[in-house]
Amino acid sequence: MLKHIPNLITSLNVLCGCVAIFFAVSGDLVTASYFVFTGIFFDFFDGLAARLLNAHSEVGLQLDSLADMVTSGVAPAIVMVQLLSESSLGSPLQVGETFFAEGWNTGWHNYLPLIGLLIAVASGYRLAKFNVDTRQTTSFIGLPTPANALLVLSLPLILAYQSSEIAETIILNPWFLTILTLLSCILLNAELPLFALKFKTWDFKSNAKRYIFLGICLLAIVLLKFIAIPVILLVYIVLSLVWKEL
Template structure:
């Protein structure tokens, strides 16, 4: 029974992802973001539980990827579709209502928001590669799908809790959003070595970069709240590059 605990935690990740998709389709991007964040929280602890209980299994590995596909692939893709729709129509609405807006079916407006679905495609390819790549046992090659999801889901939270003309003009710029989509798809599948937050021991010498990253992240979140998320992800990539050189 104890060996099913990791799979139960993974299932909670999947459930959160499904709820996030539901709220994103309904136009409630803030609630969708909270569910994705919760799913990623469960995703972090299912692997930890599996190691502690010595309950690693092929079923657990496949279930984890399927859950990540929903929470960190489909959910952020739908959120990005909504953000692109909002950048064109001026207000977040349900996807069904979006296509009822007068004048929607003219020009590129009809298709541009669907470029957000490329996030799901990029995440699926990333997860498929991860499952067969024996090099990613202690580190990552390419940006993990939860990290990319955090970047996307931080955007509606910044709009909601840090409103400003600058943030709105940047985040609700269609070409900025398309740039985020393309950058995420490339980074998820690039041959880019990144450290993982997996502690085999707690000593400082072997975990310097991890402790430094966690310290910077906590300070950034305290000072900047949701604006810190994109900054933290940038620091994560930069620290990985520096650490690799050392």
């Protein structure tokens, strides 16, 4: 019975991703963000549970990637589509709109929101590479999909809870969102070595970089709230590049 607990936790990740997609399609990006965050929480603990219970399995490995595709691939892609729609068309897309509906055939800029779907494509490719790349057993090559999802989902939360004229001007700029989408797709699949938050032991010496990073994360969250998420992602990349020996 215990061996099924990790897969149960991963299944909760899938469920959270599905609910997040439902709310994202409906235009409720804040609720979608909360469900993605919850799904990523389950994603962190399914691996921990598997190690503690010694319940690793090939099914669990495949299920984990499929869960990431839903929660950290498709859900943030739809959120980005909605953000691009709001920035370029003035409102999120509504369920039932098609390419032939009124408002979708008046100019190329009306199709700009579809660029957000590239996040799902890039995430799927990144996860497929991860499954066959033997180099990524203790670290990552390219930005993990949950980290990319957190970046995208931080945007509607910043707009909802830390809104300012500067924040709205930047985040609701269609060119900013387009560049961010393309940049995230590149980072997901770049040959970029990044450390993983996997603790084999709990001593400080062998985990110094991880403990320092977690301390920075905690401080940033307290001081910056949701704005901390893109800051933390930047710190994560920089710390991985300049402190390679750990």
